[in-house]
Every structure is written in C-alpha cells, then in structure tokens.
Amino acid sequence: MPAETHVERSPLGPDEVLAIIRERLAEILEIDEDRVTLDSTFSEDLDADSLALIELVEALEDELGERTVGFSIDDDDLADLKTVRDAVDYVVARLASATG
Amino acid sequence: MNAERVTVAIDAMGGDRAPDEIVAGALQATEAIDVDVVLTGRAEEIAPLLPDGADTPGVTIVDAREIVTMDEEPAAAARTKKDSSLVRAAQAVKEGRAQAMVGAGNTGATMAAALLRMGRIRGIARPAIALPIPVPGGRPQLLIDGGSTVDCTPEWLAQFARMGREYARTRLGVDEPTVGLLSNGEEPGKGDELRKEAFPLLEKVDGFVGNVEGRDLMHGGVDVVVTDGFTGNVALKSMEGALRAAVNLVFGVLDSTPEAREAAKVITPLLLDAADVLDPDSTGGAALLGIDGVCVISHGSSSARAIVNATRVAAECVTTGVVERLKEATRAG
Numbered sequence: 001m002p003a004e005t006h007v008e009r010s011p012l013g014p015d016e017v018l019a020i021i022r023e024r025l026a027e028i029l030e031i032d033e034d035r036v037t038l039d040s041t042f043s044e045d046l047d048a049d050s051l052a053l054i055e056l057v058e059a060l061e062d063e064l065g066e067r068t069v070g071f072s073i074d075d076d077d078l079a080d081l082k083t084v085r086d087a088v089d090y091v092v093a094r095l096a097s098a099t100g
Numbered sequence: 101m102n103a104e105r106v107t108v109a110i111d112a113m114g115g116d117r118a119p120d121e122i123v124a125g126a127l128q129a130t131e132a133i134d135v136d137v138v139l140t141g142r143a144e145e146i147a148p149l150l151p152d153g154a155d156t157p158g159v160t161i162v163d164a165r166e167i168v169t170m171d172e173e174p175a176a177a178a179r180t181k182k183d184s185s186l187v188r189a190a191q192a193v194k195e196g197r198a199q200a201m202v203g204a205g206n207t208g209a210t211m212a213a214a215l216l217r218m219g220r221i222r223g224i225a226r227p228a229i230a231l232p233i234p235v236p237g238g239r240p241q242l243l244i245d246g247g248s249t250v251d252c253t254p255e256w257l258a259q260f261a262r263m264g265r266e267y268a269r270t271r272l273g274v275d276e277p278t279v280g281l282l283s284n285g286e287e288p289g290k291g292d293e294l295r296k297e298a299f300p301l302l303e304k305v306d307g308f309v310g311n312v313e314g315r316d317l318m319h320g321g322v323d324v325v326v327t328d329g330f331t332g333n334v335a336l337k338s339m340e341g342a343l344r345a346a347v348n349l350v351f352g353v354l355d356s357t358p359e360a361r362e363a364a365k366v367i368t369p370l371l372l373d374a375a376d377v378l379d380p381d382s383t384g385g386a387a388l389l390g391i392d393g394v395c396v397i398s399h400g401s402s403s404a405r406a407i408v409n410a411t412r413v414a415a416e417c418v419t420t421g422v423v424e425r426l427k428e429a430t431r432a433g
Contacts, residue, residue: 030225030255047253051175051212058179058216075180 011068011095017088024059025084028052038085053078060091070098105136106415109198112141113167113185114205116401122204123149125407130158132408135415138198140164141185160197164188170400174208178216186210190217193393200394200414202385204402210395211248211388218393221423223430226252227390228260228329229397230267231336234377238320242268242277245326246386247333254298257281257326259430261305263389264324266429270420271387271413277323279305280312282331287311294328302326314338343378385410387417389426394418 012020018038026033029052035045042048048056057073064071071094081087110126112119123146126137136158139146143154143163150156166184168177181187186205190213192198203210211227220227228245235241244264249256261279268277281302283291288299290311302308312322314335327335350371354364376382385398385406394417398410417423 028220028225030223049251050173051215054175054179054212055216075176 011099012064012092014088014092017091017095018084020060020063021056021084021087021091024056024063025052028055028059036084038083038088040084041082042084042087043082053081056087064091064095068095068098071095072098105134106200106418107136107138107198108411108414109138109140109162109189109192109201110407110411111185111189111201111203111205111210112139112146113164114203114210115398117403118204119145120149121402121404122407125402125404126411127151127156127159128404129408129411133412133415135411136160137411138162138189138192140188140192141167162188162192162197168206168209168213170206172206172209174206174212177206177209178212187213187217190214190395193395194218199418200396202396202398202407202410202414204398204400204407204410207247207397207400210397214388214391214393214395218391218395221390221392221427221430224259224263224390224426226256226259227388228256228263229332229386230264230271230389231332231386232271232383233317233325233339234383235318235320236374236377239272239274239323240383241317241320241322242272242324243317243327243332243336244324244389245329245332246336247329248388250328250330250333252294252328254294254301257294257298257328258301258305259390261302261308261324261326262429262433263426264326265305265307266425267387267389267422268323270417270422270425272323274323277307278309279307279324279326280309280316280322282317282325282327282335283311283313285311286313340380347375381406382409384413387413387422392423394423 022033022036025036040046112122138160140162141164143161146161147153154161164183164185166181168184168186189201193201194217226249229248230242230244231246232240233243242264244260265277268274283295354360380399381403385396388395394414396410396414398406
C-alpha cells in the first residue's frame, strides 16, 4: 500500500468514528465509555437529552471539521438518529460526501 | 478599556424589558461597580440608549442581528442562532473579550449557549441554577437547581449539592454550609424514586443534614437546598405566589378601616423597607454552576436595578475565582 500523503483528507472509517463518538459521549454524559455501544439508544439507554446531542454534534463538527473541510451535521437530520449506530453511519456518510 | 477591570458581556436583547432596562442597568453598572460591559444585540437599538452612543466609556457594543425569544427550544436556539445577542454574549466570554456573561432572556437557551460556548466543568454532567433565597432576619439560603435541568439523575443531584456547598462558601460566606434534600418529608425514606436514590449519594456529601421540606425555604436552618430543576422552579414560583398573596392580604387590612389607614401611614414605609429583601431585583440573579465560565441569569422581567445587581454578582464570581473553586470541589468529590 502506498504511503499516505494526505492524511487530513483520508475519510474515517466506521470504527474510528465509533471511537470518537464513544469518547465524546462519555465526556458529555459523564459515563463510562463501556456503556456506549453501537446498539445503545440515545434516549433510553444513555439518557441523552436534546442538549447532550447538540453538545455531541458540536464536538463532532469541531473535531471532524478540522480534518475534513466542509463536514457539518444538518440539524434536521438529528431526529432520525436514534442509536449510536445511526450516528456512526450518518457521520461516515457525511464525511464521504464532504470529501467526495 | 482598563485591563484591570472585570468585563461582563450582557445580552442586551434578552428579557421582557429589553433593551431599555438592560442597557440602563449595564450603564449604571459601569458607574457603580468596577466593571466594563460588552453589550450584545442590535447596535442601532442599543447605541441611542447610551449617553455617548457607541463611544460611551466602559461600554463596547457587539452587533448581533438575531434574538432568542422566550418560547424557543433552548438547545436548538443556542445552536442555530449563532448571530443572536445571547450566543454572542457567550461567545465574547469564550473568546476572552469578557470574563463573565449576564442574561435575562430565555433561561434554558442561556444555559445551553453558555454550555456550548464555554464548556462544562469536568465531572459535572449538567449545570444547575444556584439562587439565593432571602431569609427574613437571617442569612440567605441557596436553592439549587432553580430550573436549569428539569429531568435529573440521582448522581446529578449529588453534583448539585457539592457545587452548591462550595458556592455557598463564596456567596453566603458560610465556612461549613449545611445541605438538605428538598422532599415531601424529613424522614430518609420520604420522596419519589429520584430522591430515595439520591439520598445515599448525598450522605457522602459534607454537611448533608437529610431531607428538608418546602416550609424550610425562607426559614433558615439549612444553607443549601438541593433539588431537581423542575421541583426547584415550582418551589420558587410557589413562594412568589404565596408572598404576593400575603402582601395583598396585609395591604388589604391596612386599607380596611379609617383607623387602619391612619396606622398604614406609619407602617407602610417600614413594611416596604423590610420587604426590599424579598424583591427579586435585589438578589442579583442566579449563577449557573457547572459551566467552565461565569454566567449569571437574571429574571425575565429584570429592571435596570436587577441588571446592576446581576452584573455585580458576575464580577464577584470572577474576582473570587468561583469556577476554579468549583473545579477543585468537584475533583475532591
């Protein structure tokens, strides 16, 4: 495999996105990262309210926006993100479209 | 601006009486307290209210075109209205142009804007409003949470207790504040599930004396009263309503007979003086604790006097290092 010359442009994969989301959610909710799994629901399993989700969104935009120009999360899409898996899939897709 | 003075960012468009009373209060604050102010909002509405417009000493205007209204969903408003007077005030603190912010608008949105722009103290999941409650003839109590976080977990109540206790040291000047959990009975088993689960966690908080009841508010006996934001706000509004009814009762009696009206000429000025301690404008607003910065929330119908006092509290929070003290208390657990 050739050496990566544009690290800042390489899209993140699902595993890396999941790791970032777990870390940020754990910080925001003051919970152990182990509680955050792909199947965790934001409201029932993690007690994440709308403010916590917006904290997560802004944290992701700050972190991922630095390495992927144009990355943003549409507020209208937030209602569709029920689980951590939904969020990972959504962020991976947005990253791909931003770099695409 | 003088670098040694504290600078307070004030949301000039927030509150029922904005911008007139807010700007008037901010201006008075620059004269009465050792502060400069950053006023955020529509410059064309703010400048005419200042004696020298945008060149008024001690005052900087930061233009913001949007306004967050009282009925907007807090988190969404704080995220989407980036050019609002509220978000601009929080942003001014984030960017170091001010050391504290004051807002009299949408309470939830003020909390959200402060949280998103300034961040949270590590170890605190949710901020809480710490409100001094007047105690006639005694030192004030601190009610926490006064309405910031409606749905709480037991762990959050324990966090509120630790923050409230540390804040009481600074604001109330109490060396070892006592802490009570607001419930529907003094016995340890009283309360709903939240309070029953919170009780053993609070037993690990220094100064915890057990459950207290609504009737203990305004009567001293305990320095810090801990509750969730929903119950805290209901308790506050209940007290306001009861006080208003009591005032109406007293003045009704004083106007009931010719003899009473004669007596009222002597008693009324004394009563008004004594009642000043109960005036929300005199309490100086409520500090939002748990934010990694200073944010003071004044009530929605704030007068210029309320803004002066809220600005004073904000400046004192900066000079006394409240946020650092809360961080230390949180780390110590």
